[in-house]
Amino acid sequence: MSRDEAGRAIDERWLHSLRHGYTDVFPVVEDRRSLAADWVDGHWSHDEPWQPRAVTGRTGRRILVACFWLVIATSLALWWVNTPAGSINDSSSVFLAIGRITGMVGGVVLLLQILSMSRVGWLERLIGAHDLMVWHRELGGYLLIMILTHMAATIVGYAAGAQVPILRETWSMVAADLDMVTATVATALLVVIALMSIRMLRRRMSYEKWYHLHLTSYLVVILGYGHQFSAGQELMQPGFGRVFWNGLYVFVAGCLLWGRVIDPLRLNLRHRLRIAQVVAEAPDMVSIYIGGRRLDALKARAGQYFRWRFLTRGRWWQAHPFSLSAAPNGEWLRLTVKMVGDHTRGLAHLREGARIFAEGPSGVFTADRSVRMRALLIAGGSGVAPIRALLEDLPRGTIMIYRARSADELLFREELEWLAWERGAFIWFVLGGRDEPGPRNLFTPKGLQDLVPDVTRRDIFLCGPPSLVEASVKVLRRLRIPWRQIHLDPFEF
Amino acid sequence: MRRAVLALAGTAVGTTLIIATKLGPRPAAEMTVDLGQTLPPGVSPAPQPIAPPSSSASPKASAKAPAPSKGGLKDGTFPGSGAAAGRYGTTKVTIVVSGGKITDVTASYPTGGQTGSINARAVPKLRQEALTAQSAGIATVSGATYTSNAYKQSLQAAIDAAKA
Amino acid sequence: MIKVEQIMGTAISVEIMGATPSTFDGVFAWFREVDERFSTYKHGSEVNRLARGEIEVSDCSEHMRFMLDQTARLWSETNGYFDVYATGRLDPSGFVKGWSVQVASDRLLAAGAADHCLNAGGDVRVRGNPEPGQPWRVGIRHPFEPMKLAWVLEGTDLAVATSGTYERGFHVVDPFHGVPAEALCSVTVTGIDLGRADALATAATAMGRKGIDWLAGLAGFESAVVTREGDAFRSDGLPVAAG
Numbered sequence: 001m002s003r004d005e006a007g008r009a010i011d012e013r014w015l016h017s018l019r020h021g022y023t024d025v026f027p028v029v030e031d032r033r034s035l036a037a038d039w040v041d042g043h044w045s046h047d048e049p050w051q052p053r054a055v056t057g058r059t060g061r062r063i064l065v066a067c068f069w070l071v072i073a074t075s076l077a078l079w080w081v082n083t084p085a086g087s088i089n090d091s092s093s094v095f096l097a098i099g100r101i102t103g104m105v106g107g108v109v110l111l112l113q114i115l116s117m118s119r120v121g122w123l124e125r126l127i128g129a130h131d132l133m134v135w136h137r138e139l140g141g142y143l144l145i146m147i148l149t150h151m152a153a154t155i156v157g158y159a160a161g162a163q164v165p166i167l168r169e170t171w172s173m174v175a176a177d178l179d180m181v182t183a184t185v186a187t188a189l190l191v192v193i194a195l196m197s198i199r200m201l202r203r204r205m206s207y208e209k210w211y212h213l214h215l216t217s218y219l220v221v222i223l224g225y226g227h228q229f230s231a232g233q234e235l236m237q238p239g240f241g242r243v244f245w246n247g248l249y250v251f252v253a254g255c256l257l258w259g260r261v262i263d264p265l266r267l268n269l270r271h272r273l274r275i276a277q278v279v280a281e282a283p284d285m286v287s288i289y290i291g292g293r294r295l296d297a298l299k300a301r302a303g304q305y306f307r308w309r310f311l312t313r314g315r316w317w318q319a320h321p322f323s324l325s326a327a328p329n330g331e332w333l334r335l336t337v338k339m340v341g342d343h344t345r346g347l348a349h350l351r352e353g354a355r356i357f358a359e360g361p362s363g364v365f366t367a368d369r370s371v372r373m374r375a376l377l378i379a380g381g382s383g384v385a386p387i388r389a390l391l392e393d394l395p396r397g398t399i400m401i402y403r404a405r406s407a408d409e410l411l412f413r414e415e416l417e418w419l420a421w422e423r424g425a426f427i428w429f430v431l432g433g434r435d436e437p438g439p440r441n442l443f444t445p446k447g448l449q450d451l452v453p454d455v456t457r458r459d460i461f462l463c464g465p466p467s468l469v470e471a472s473v474k475v476l477r478r479l480r481i482p483w484r485q486i487h488l489d490p491f492e493f
Numbered sequence: 494m495r496r497a498v499l500a501l502a503g504t505a506v507g508t509t510l511i512i513a514t515k516l517g518p519r520p521a522a523e524m525t526v527d528l529g530q531t532l533p534p535g536v537s538p539a540p541q542p543i544a545p546p547s548s549s550a551s552p553k554a555s556a557k558a559p560a561p562s563k564g565g566l567k568d569g570t571f572p573g574s575g576a577a578a579g580r581y582g583t584t585k586v587t588i589v590v591s592g593g594k595i596t597d598v599t600a601s602y603p604t605g606g607q608t609g610s611i612n613a614r615a616v617p618k619l620r621q622e623a624l625t626a627q628s629a630g631i632a633t634v635s636g637a638t639y640t641s642n643a644y645k646q647s648l649q650a651a652i653d654a655a656k657a
Numbered sequence: 658m659i660k661v662e663q664i665m666g667t668a669i670s671v672e673i674m675g676a677t678p679s680t681f682d683g684v685f686a687w688f689r690e691v692d693e694r695f696s697t698y699k700h701g702s703e704v705n706r707l708a709r710g711e712i713e714v715s716d717c718s719e720h721m722r723f724m725l726d727q728t729a730r731l732w733s734e735t736n737g738y739f740d741v742y743a744t745g746r747l748d749p750s751g752f753v754k755g756w757s758v759q760v761a762s763d764r765l766l767a768a769g770a771a772d773h774c775l776n777a778g779g780d781v782r783v784r785g786n787p788e789p790g791q792p793w794r795v796g797i798r799h800p801f802e803p804m805k806l807a808w809v810l811e812g813t814d815l816a817v818a819t820s821g822t823y824e825r826g827f828h829v830v831d832p833f834h835g836v837p838a839e840a841l842c843s844v845t846v847t848g849i850d851l852g853r854a855d856a857l858a859t860a861a862t863a864m865g866r867k868g869i870d871w872l873a874g875l876a877g878f879e880s881a882v883v884t885r886e887g888d889a890f891r892s893d894g895l896p897v898a899a900g
Binding site for chain 3: 617618619620621622623624625626627628629630631632633634635636637638639640641643644646647648649650651653656657
C-alpha cells in the first residue's frame, strides 16, 4: 500500500476517533476560559488565574527516601548492637569493623540495584525510569567500591589479628567453604560487569552481548547470598537480624516477580496486542499501528512509552522502548520509530497480525506533570513522537517548536496542522542546519522569547537528539526557568 | 559520577563516626591507666632504675624483662578508691606491686545485707577480673567445640597454618 | 611437626616434636576409632546401637563400658548437671572428646614422644616443651572476639577444656529444664585429666551462674569463666602465662 492510500485510510479512521469524543479522554488540565479580574491594593489579586495541581509524586518520593535510610540505619544498628563497647582497640578490629559495615551497606545497595530495575509501577511513577537509570548507574560504581572494600578490609583484619601473611589469609578465606568460594566468584563477576558498563567499553560490545552479561548480575546476588549467613557476624545467629535481612530479599524478589512477570502478563493477557498496520512515514521512519482488546482500559497517557517485544522469530527476546506517537484513544495505539540499526530496520517488515508483548506504560513525560497553565513543546528528529502525542493532551494555547533540517524531514505535518487548528495550538517550524541563522538564534534568550514571549511562564516539554536538548536546556536556564518547569524525555536506555 | 563520589564520601565519614563510638583503649594501656587512678598522689608509674649494676646478671635480667606493656610500675601497696561496683556490692580493691609487676590483688567484699550471707561463706571464690582481649604468640587455642567449617576461619586454623 | 585432620565433626590438630609420620598415623587412627565407636551422627556406631537397644551393656566394648562408668560417676559428682542423657538420647560427647585426647597423649608419652600438643575441637592436652626451657602456651579463646584471647596459659603437663555458647552446632543443655544453658558464655577447666575436665566444664556451663561458685570448690582443677554480660572470673591457681 502506498503512503498516500494507507495514509488516507488511517487519517479517516483517526480523524473519526478524534472528532468523536477524544476531548473527554484524560482531561488533565482544566481549560478555564473566564475569570473575574479583581484589582486589590494596586495589583491584580491573582498573578496567575490558577495553578494546576501538578502530579509530582513528591510525598511518595520522600517516603521512599525515608524508607531507604531506615533500612540502612537498621542494618548498621545490627552491627552496633552486636559490637561490645570499647571492643575496637587495634588495627585488626578496626579493619574487621570496616569490613562488616561495608558488607552490610553493600548488601543493601545490591538489593537496591535489583529493585531499581524491577519495573514495579510505584517506583516508575514516583521516580521515573530516567532517574532510576541514572541512580542505577551511579550506585553500580559505588557498589563495586563497597564490595571490594568489604573484601579487602575483612582479609586484612583477620590477617592482622592472627598475624598471618595477607596472601595466605586471602587463600584461606576464599577457599574456606562453598559459600566463600561462590561469594568470591560473585565478586569477580561484579567486577567484570562494572568494567563492561563503563561507557567507553560498553560501546565496543553489541547490545545483545552487553545485555546478557548484565543479566548475570542476578547470579551475583545468588552466589553471594550464602556467605552472608554463614560468615556474616551480624546474621550468623537466628534472631531479628536474619528475619530482617531475609525480609529485604523477599520484598525485592516479590517486586521483581511482580514488575517483570506478573504485571506484564496481566497487561498482555488482558489486551492481546497485535500489529494492525505498518506505515512508512519517511525513508527512515516507520509507524506501527497496534490494535487489541479493551484498549480503553489501558492506563497509558500521552508522552509515555512501552517496552515492546515483537513476538516473531529472532526478535522476541529483545524488548525496546518506543514512545507512543499519538495519545491513547481507546481504538488503537501507535508508535513511530527511527530506523537506526538492524533491529529497527527490520520493524518495517513486520506483518499484520504479529503478536506483541508490551511492558509498561512507563515514563513521567506526561501532561499531568505541568506546573503552569500553558506549555511549550520542543521536538526534533524522532523526538517528535511523544511530543505529537502530548499535543493532544495539553490545554489550548500550547506552542510547539519543531526543529528539522529541511521540510522533507518533518513528520506528521498534516496531523500537526490539523491538531493545531482543532486544539488552538501554534506550531513554529524551524528549518535549517545547526549553523544557519534561524536555528542558531532559536537557542538565544532573545530569539526564543521572540517566538514565545511568555516562555518563562510555560511548562517546557523537550524531546529530541542530545544536541537539541542540550542547547534548549542551556537557553532555558539562561532565562532563569526553574527545573520544575522543564520536562525531559530521555532517549538513552 | 558525582552522586557516587558523594555517596562514597558520606559512607567513609559515617563509617568512621560509627566505629569511633565503639573504640576502646588499647588493652596494654588499660592496666596503666587504671593503676594511675589508684596510685596515691605524688607517685608516678614511671620506670624505676633496677638494682645497681654490681653484677652482670641484672642488666641481662632487665633486658629479659617482659613486654613493656605491663612493666615500669612502682613497687608498693596501693589501696583502691572503692569504685568497683560488682554484683555483690561495692568492693575495695587493693593492688600490690613488686618487681614492677602486679603480684597480688585483694578485694574486700561488703558483708552487710542480703549479699552478706554469700560473702560470709568460707569457701574459695573465683576472683573477678577485667576481661581483656589479647593477641599473643601461642601454640594452640582452647575454646568451645567448633565444627569443621567453623574451624576454617578460626584463630586455631591460622595458628596451625603458620606452623605447617 | 603438625598435622590437622577432620574427625568427629571437628578439626583435630596434632603437633609432636621430633616425630615420624607413622606416629601421626597412629594418633589419627585412634581418633577415627573413637569416632566410629562414639559418634552419635553415625547410624551404626556402637553408642547408637546401644541407645537403640540393639545391644546390651554387657555386649559392649571395654571402652564403652569405661565411658559409661566414668560418666555415671561424673553425674553423681556434678549433682546431675553432667548428664549423658540430657538431650533425651545417650550422648557422651561432653566426655569422649576430652578423654580420647587424654588417651592419645598418654600413649604418646608411653611411646617416647614426650613433647606434644594435641587439640581436638578446642580440648587441649599439652606435654613437655615445644623448645628447650619453654612451656607450651595455650590461649583461651575470647568469647566475643573470635581472633582474640581472654587468657594465655602455660604448662608442661596441662589439660585445658573449654565449654561455651558461642559456637554454632554444639549446645550444652540444662538437664533439669531441657533448654540450652546461656548464662555462662565460656567455661574453661584445667588440670591433668582432660576427660574429667571436659565433663566438669560442660557441667558448670549447664549450671549457669551457680557454676561459678561450684567451680571454685573443685579440688585439683583450676577454672576461668566469662559470663554473658562480659564479667570474667578465674581461680587463683589458674596457670596464667607470665608475660
